[in-house]
Amino acid sequence: MPNSALVIGGGIAGIQTALDIADAGFHVYLVEKEPSVGGRMAQLDKTFPTLDCSACILTPKMVDVARHPNIELITYSEVCNITNGASDFYATIKKKPRYVDTNKCTGCGSCAEACRLKGRVTDTFNAGMGKRSAIYVPFPQAVPLKYTVDPTQCVYLTRGVCGKTFLCKDACKADAIDFTQKEEIVELNVGAIVVATGFDPFDAALKPELGYGIYPNVITSLQFERLSSASGPTAGKILLNGKEPREVVFVQCVGSRDVTTGNLYCSRVCCMITAKHAHLVKDKIHDANVTIFYADMRAFGKGFEEFYDRVRAEGVNYRRGYVSEIYAAGGQTPKRDGKLVVRSEDTLIGKPIETTADLVVLSVGLVPRVETNTLAQILQLTNSSDGFLAEAHPKMLPVDTKINGVYLAGVAQGPKDIPDAVAHAKAAASAAIVRLRSRQSSVASQQ
């Protein structure tokens, strides 16, 4: 239907855009590459500055998109081609095989229980902090709640045979598992496209001096979210190898505002993420010693400065300084649980200082998704100098692009927190609605 919209990416931005366009009465195809909608927000524990539980405010919206009569959810799928018509677009969508018949799957999970690789596959949803099976749902509130076989892990799909019998197939009472599934191609004709593909967290291993990947007790802020989440691998307890850390150090601007990584821009959310994490540590481990190394504290949103004040009042130590190195306290060989030393320059007192830590959390920046360039090519969009998708005008047209009818929503255009991503997403929806309605009336007047 040319009087419908295609939304690419089902994070909070894509969800909000889809809901607004659908509420205005237009049909929406929401294409998400993962098995479930939800995006990064589904991975978060609480959200600053209100400390709302992320799942509790997100999952009802996920259910809303699934239930909306005007929205067609196309998950585990990717856009592989777009051609521009006179005033509309033809999109080719590739539906990846789940190897599970979604009409039959009840989401009961017996397949995952039975899977030969149970507890052995790195759980990306848990940011690598836990293990799952080769057949999985990313998280229990996934929408749709249908299992998916991970083709990069499944023994059968990678080696052609899985023991004597398919354990998952045998376990499935609904007979939903179907290894004969093939990729499907869907062609869509739409009048507007909204790109809401979000971001990746900065890869902290690109700053080896910070010890990420070397010391198990140096983790990223995204991992901290999973650690702190009630549905995470430690059921919300801040534990490393079963032990509560006493001294926690947070490092800000990892991969942001940093020429050495090529990311000159500010990621806009990490200051507040760290403030939130520091609060959560203090909340869960009252006598923990929490130190934050920062460059400028950017608490700019509504209620943010007040939250920052509150966190400092809770006894969190803010030190203005640049962290140059993190290493094991004892000596050369990295030990599990070993104390770490964080060496930094405190720019307020102008002296190098060393702080010991049981846990170091790197506040990683937001970077463009790896596949941004491919997508940009498919849509004939350009990137800004920071690598995110470029809007038509940096002041006046934050959601339009140089292609008429293609709009940007959320972090795909540049780092944003949830309220700003939601506002931006609704703005994109408005742009799409205006376009679809004026198409409608011009068609009507021709008839």
Place this chain on the structure above:
Amino acid sequence: MKSQIGVYICHCGLNIANTVDVEQVREFARILPNVAIARNYTYMCSDPGQALITNDIRDLGLTHVVVASCSPRMHEPTFRATIHKAGLNPYVLEMANIREQCSWVHSDRTLATLKAMDLIASAVAKVALLVPLQEREVKVTQSALVIGGGIAGMTATLDIANAGFQVCLVEKQTHLGGRVAQLDTTFPTQERVADLLAPVLRAITTHPNIRVITNADVEKVDGFIGNFRATIRARPTFVDAMKCDACGKCVDACPVNVPDAFDANLTTRRAIYRAPDARFVIDARACSFVQDRVCRSDPRCAAVCDRNAIDFSQTENLVEINIGAIIVATGAATFDATKKPELGFGTYSNVITSLQFERLAARQELQSVKDVVFVSCVGSRDATTGNTYCSRVCCMVNAKQARRIQEKFPDARVTVFYADVRAFGKGHEEFYDAVRKTGVRYRRGYVSEIFAAGGQTPKRDQKLIVRAEDTLIQKPIEVSADLVVLGIGMTPRAETNEIANVLGLPRSGDGFLLEIHPKLRPVETAVDGVFLAGACQGPKDIVDTIAQARAAASSAFASLCRGQVKIESATARVDEEVCAGCGLCVATCPYGAPALIARTGTARVNQVLCKGCGACEAACPSKAIQVMQCTPRQVLAQIAVLA
């Protein structure tokens, strides 16, 4: 007829089942009064879970359903739809929240299981007393009112008009543009703001769907979502725009001089003047003829006007319009720098605000200077002024203006005192880097005092000393300056209360208008059908303002496009036999739903305005008011089984 209740207990994967013994709970529920069937299942909300319910309704003739799972905020709509599909009224459902209020917050399995049983028993006791309610929809007037003609209001107006709806845009001042019209260039692109604004203004004034009413206030708003009625008071300008040929003779004749607020009081203008949009208007408050019917000048403006354009007989005009949605875009004020007397604003003429800097730059009146100091966070992040929040734009405004000076006068020594540089927007950090490369010095420090170098008596153009504590070297320092620019914050407009009262909108702690949910509903308000755009909700730069304005338009589209809107069904009803007409409910209701009916002397609740919050029910001394699905009988039954 005896009720037949079905109870459905959800495992929520392991979320509930890990802490609550769901099988034991099922057995307990099965023998509760009137319970025909109790089942448990991994995910009740999944399709097969819902199928259990619909099949039982069909096969066992269930009359009421209890779902024990997560919060009703999550899945009440889901299960209402489920039972509706199977032929039951959607409102004969009760949810027992055994996740958020039980399994997620308890760790002891035995106690959590007992609590889940209690919650279910109480839901079962209530559900049988629930009454079927009708889902209701009302028609929507498919046009909108936008209040405030700054960049936010104009952007929202254009989107709504472009989608084919009529929009009325009401602006308090005589011209559109708001704060942005006062600016010279914008960060980080350094474009001329006038160039950015011109196409927007043109689009607004030529659009067939847009009616602009300037020099006006929204005086009254009645009604409810989809069906508002607004009264707008338009003030006269006393100049007939059709006749005026902008010769300007009237201005020369006018004897009154007042500070020009548009120029941030840097200049003065007459009572009759050329407004920023080039139209000639009379400032009624300044004009002595309008005020007292006398004018010292002879001949006065009206006499010198060859075209008889000046018309003192013009009167106020009341306009009434019907609209379905309202967008509030009333913007923000700037911090009054005289509230920080230690910074010398108002004492020294070479201490100016960042807004005055914009006007000087726009008027091309920036004069060559040697030493310039910018002070950040004036009236922001500052408990002494009561404004603890960050104004979000001043860091970048400082950076933009510092760069402007440095580029115009390369020999100038430009210093910026700051607390944290908040360059967070797209391209902002890069801009900040570029500014430092032009030679601008950033010093982290708190400015404590600004005083005249020479001595006590302030002289014009005298050197100033800026005393600050440099927090990087931890020493007090003094920097001399020919010009000090105060980076003033954004504050709620003084008249925010008026507009908040007209619309019944609450304000947040910082004084700006309050959105209903700070994360996921940043433009919606407590009043359905009223949305926020731009700086009235909190400080914002232009691009964030535009995004939010379009977001507000998008929210308005939901009801405007459909022409219909669903409203709450579980509302309050007054038992007129019992009601004593005391009016407490009228005073209590935050939504203005109850009213006293003169004829009967009793209260009646407007079913469309009522949100079912229950405030009136609690307030009513005669117990004449009940909120459907939360009546005393229902709630007491719930409590009774717990006792």
